[in-house]
Amino acid sequence: MTTSQEHPFLSNFLKDLYHCSDCGYCVEAIWEERNIDHVCATLQSHSPGLAYSGQGYISTARAWLEGENLPLESVAEHAFTCTSCGNCERICPIAMRPMAINRALRSELISRDKAPDSIVQIHENVINQQNPAGKPAEDRYDWVAGQDALNSSSAAPTNIMYLPGCASAYSRPQEAQATLRLLAASGQSIQLLADNDRCCGAPLKELGFKADAESSANQLSDSLAQYNYDVLLTSGCECANSLADSSNPTSFVTWLSAALNGKLLSLVSKKTTPHIACIESCQATISTHTQSADDTDNQILHQILSQLGVTVNGGEPTSRYALCCGAAGGMPSMQPASSAEMARARINDAVATANSADHGSLDALVSIDPRCVAHLASARADSDPPVYGLAEFIDTFFTVGKGDV
Amino acid sequence: MNKPEERLGIASLHSLDDITLFTDPVDLTSYRRDASSATPGKPDAVVRPHSPDAVAKVLKQANKGQVPVYARGGASMYAGGVNPQAGGIVLDMAGLDRILDIDLERGIVLCQPGVRFGSLLKALRPHGQTVGIVPSTAPSATVGGAVSSHALGTGSPQFQSMGDQVAGLEVVLANGERVQTGSAAAPGTGHFQRYCIGPDLTGLFIGADGTLGVIVAVALWLHPLPAARQTTCYGFPDAKSIEKCLLDIQARELVNNIWYGGAYEAPAIKTRISQAFPEKSLDDLPSFALAIDFRGETHRIEEDETQIAAIAEKYSGRHFPDFNEAYFNKLRTDEIYWYSYAGFFALSRCAILMSSLPTNKLSTFMTIIAKQREDYPEYPLGAAIVMCRRGLHGGVLSFYDEATQWEGANAAMKQCTDSLVKAGIVPYKSGKVSAEQVTGFSAYADLLQRLKSELDPNGILSPGDLGLTPKIPDSAETTL
Incomplete structure (x- = not known):
């Protein structure tokens, strides 16, 4: 085995590497009672080669750690392609951490200048423009133009700091705008970081740029610390994960659930019974594990929709084992064709299930993570139902008011 | 001749539509082993066929070039059968994953070997049906792997063992020939009876770990879902x-x-x-x-x-x-x-020795386990006793850290196996972990070797499993 100096990141995972049971649950599992219908979207849509699975990353890491002379370009191609959806960790019966091991693999490769160019570009984009797509930092709050919602009362009971995240701000401004309108309708006071906003570091963390990810998260936390607010609200699931330790953020779906239960909002459906399919976000489940009973944001989404009388196609949520739509990890930049195919697969699954049920055609496809929404929308065909974020869906299908329904 | 596929004489497989070929060293690292503590192997290539014809083409090519071939399903077994000890090709059967027929009148489900039990149970539920034996790793375990390695599972008090639930098979032999067993041996008949024509050739391939042929279709008996x-x-x-x-x-x-x-x-x-x-x-x-x-x-x-x-x-x-x-x-x-997953409570990898024992040896089994604990206190043992229709399955579970305890754990399990065999308790799944014991059953091992030599004269199929040697012994050449 090589030393911890040679593999400083992987050597933190010796227990996982030498206790993995090779049961294969992280490769593929079908468990009807738990709504598990496949584990790894990469194996489904990109390549059936096991080296792209959780088990594969463990095998590769162990072989490298034990001194095997593996071609690092190929290790990088495999490691950075992974979507980092985390299903391999959630399903592991013995709590191993293949996703974290893959992240360590990425860190090892980055430290040897072996990260692929497209990944290095994302890093540069975040460092230089504060967003992974490399769009101008100064355009981050263009979506706010014309929004009346910010004219809120200082007498409001709760002061909310709204952090749209890069995906909402740049790729899905409709979701950020709809969120703002819902927050305003609930009578809350709203603040934005505006010029002080920046990437939370989630894309860097996901790709293995550990130190820069921590630095980005800390800088954003420092900015937030300059403001007084009661609730830090995020649209991006990955932002919520990234800031979880430092700033205790609340996801939009959690806030909405509380707002409805606390009767801060009244929502009246414009259509008798909207019929939708949820495309659950893998990033909303990232912090849960097999042996945890915690509800995830995907489950809360289903509770809200049920409360609102929305017919959700497909019944119970896949909840903790959602298959990635192809928007996450290195997949979109490393394998754009496979990434698009994943999005098509999710849309096709949703539409096919809807067609097999007796609820009529779908009114919408709904997802809670703006990154997923933007990616799914880019893969949508004209014949598909429209794709919405949760705030957009409510804004479109409900009349929003303050107070009791 | 630097590329593995050229070295192995299988470069022509690249041109086939129904095969995925992997030779990148990173891809190959994931196909070295199963869940057992048996020594991993290093394949030169992984071939994922998507049809029985593709399996036949691969075997023909491999047979011609005398290249070892290890068929692999979910690889969640504890016997080392899929570990490519001699290198060569790992045949990833997970690409053959279709349920071919659910025949409620015959009470048969016919499926390809790469079908996961989780998929199978899901497909059968709307028909009010299930299968008799379901492995504890059902979400990931494949039907072909379970049959080929004679897996254990839920259902044994009623249905005894995985092998007893097989109504017939389709197998590709080492030379690429395809053969159906049971009633399906009669052309156009299909599977409905296992023991109708001469001796039971189906049984020849159950628990054989792919040493005598590669299973490409499995017919299992259906049973109604319990009320x-x-x-x-x-x-x-x-x-x-x-x-x-x-x-x-x-x-x-x-x-x-x-x-x-x-x-x-x-x-x-x-x-x-x-x-x-x-x-x-x-x-x-x-x-x-x-x-x-x-x-x-x-x-x-x-x-x-x-x-x-x-x-x-x-x-x-x-x-x-x-x-x-x-x-x-x-x-x-x-x-x-x-x-049900063996490592769940210990959060650890474990070596499992599965044995089969007559029920009246349960206390003997427990005495051996107690002695083993005394001799090897550093490898905590768990005992799993599972009821069958007749007899019992006795599992010995040893949890260990592969970084520091691999050799020791294997030595401890070997002693345990020897003690069990001496007491009239037999290894249940052989693969490589009990290969030595199989070769000790001399008359049986000799017959097995002769059958091997006849069906796979070049010894390409799973060399090392069941203690079978690739070379044809003189006695076999003259007798068969």
């Missing part, structure tokens, strides 16, 4: 009492509504009870527990449960509801594929 279920536990003072109770239950064939029956030792009982009921005293706990998962018609379950409770009482067994509540009921319901 009701109920779990019950009984506590016993010692191993002899539970042994007698099990013998009595089996002799009266009170097994037709038992989906699973397991025996648990004192340490497991103490751990589960203390975790679930920390306030309870552990002083009066039984030394053994018999836990039964009944499935069937409600009134039949009630009748059998009454009779079994009376039998248990005859041998000093008492109802043990705490163990049922603390552990067993949860094990058998919504958590089944977590809890």
Whole structure:
């Protein structure tokens, strides 16, 4: 085995590497009672080669750690392609951490200048423009133009700091705008970081740029610390994960659930019974594990929709084992064709299930993570139902008011 | 000739549509082993066929070039059968994953070997059907792998073993020929009977770990989904009492509504009870527990449960509801594929030695386990006793850290295997972990070797498994 100096990141995972049971649950599992219908979207849509699975990353890491002379370009191609959806960790019966091991693999490769160019570009984009797509930092709050919602009362009971995240701000401004309108309708006071906003570091963390990810998260936390607010609200699931330790953020779906239960909002459906399919976000489940009973944001989404009388196609949520739509990890930049195919697969699954049920055609496809929404929308065909974020869906299908329904 | 596919003489496979070929060293790292503690191998290539014809093409090419071929399913087995000890090709059968037919009139499901049990159960449920034996790693385990390695699983009190549930097979031989067994051997007949034509050639390939042919289709018997279920536990003072109770239950064939029956030792009982009921005293706990998962018609379950409770009482067994509540009921319901998984509670890799024993050797089995614990205190052992229609499966589980304990754990398990065999308890799944013991059964091993030499004269199929050697022995050439 090589030393911890040679593999400083992987050597933190010796227990996982030498206790993995090779049961294969992280490769593929079908468990009807738990709504598990496949584990790894990469194996489904990109390549059936096991080296792209959780088990594969463990095998590769162990072989490298034990001194095997593996071609690092190929290790990088495999490691950075992974979507980092985390299903391999959630399903592991013995709590191993293949996703974290893959992240360590990425860190090892980055430290040897072996990260692929497209990944290095994302890093540069975040460092230089504060967003992974490399769009101008100064355009981050263009979506706010014309929004009346910010004219809120200082007498409001709760002061909310709204952090749209890069995906909402740049790729899905409709979701950020709809969120703002819902927050305003609930009578809350709203603040934005505006010029002080920046990437939370989630894309860097996901790709293995550990130190820069921590630095980005800390800088954003420092900015937030300059403001007084009661609730830090995020649209991006990955932002919520990234800031979880430092700033205790609340996801939009959690806030909405509380707002409805606390009767801060009244929502009246414009259509008798909207019929939708949820495309659950893998990033909303990232912090849960097999042996945890915690509800995830995907489950809360289903509770809200049920409360609102929305017919959700497909019944119970896949909840903790959602298959990635192809928007996450290195997949979109490393394998754009496979990434698009994943999005098509999710849309096709949703539409096919809807067609097999007796609820009529779908009114919408709904997802809670703006990154997923933007990616799914880019893969949508004209014949598909429209794709919405949760705030957009409510804004479109409900009349929003303050107070009791 | 630097590329592996050129070296192996399989470069032409690249041009085939129904094959995916992997030769990148990073891709190959994931195909070295199964869940066992057997030594991993290093394949030169991985071929993922998507049709039986593709399997035949690969085997023909490999046979021509005398390249080893290891068929692999879910690789969740504890026998090392898929570990490519001699290098060559790993044949990843997960690409053959279609359910070909669900014939309710014949009571048969015909599927390709790469179908996961989870998929199969899901497909059968709308028909009110299931299969007899379901491995504890059902979400990921494949049907072909389970048949090829003679897997264990839920259902053995009613249905005995995986092999007994196979109605027929389609197999590709080493030379690429395809053959169907059972009634399907008659052209155009299909699978409905296993033992109708001459000797049972189906059995030749069950538990053979791919050494005699590669399974490309499996016909399994269907069974109706049980209408009701109920779990019950009984506590016993010692191993002899539970042994007698099990013998009595089996002799009266009170097994037709038992989906699973397991025996648990004192340490497991103490751990589960203390975790679930920390306030309870552990002083009066039984030394053994018999836990039964009944499935069937409600009134039949009630009748059998009454009779079994009376039998248990005859041998000093008492109802043990705490163990049922603390552990067993949860094990058998919504958590089944977590809890049943061997490493779940220890959060660790484990070596498992599976054996088959007559029920009247249960106390002998436990004595051997106790001795093993004394001899190897650094490798904590768990014992898993699973009830069959006749006899028992006895599992020995050893949890270890591969970084530091691999060799030691294997040595300990080898001693345990030797002790069990000496006591008349036989290895149940052979693969590579019990290959040495198989070669010790001389007449049987000799016949197996002759069959191997006839069916696979170049020894390309899973070399090293079952102790079979690739070369044709002189005696085999003259006898067969």
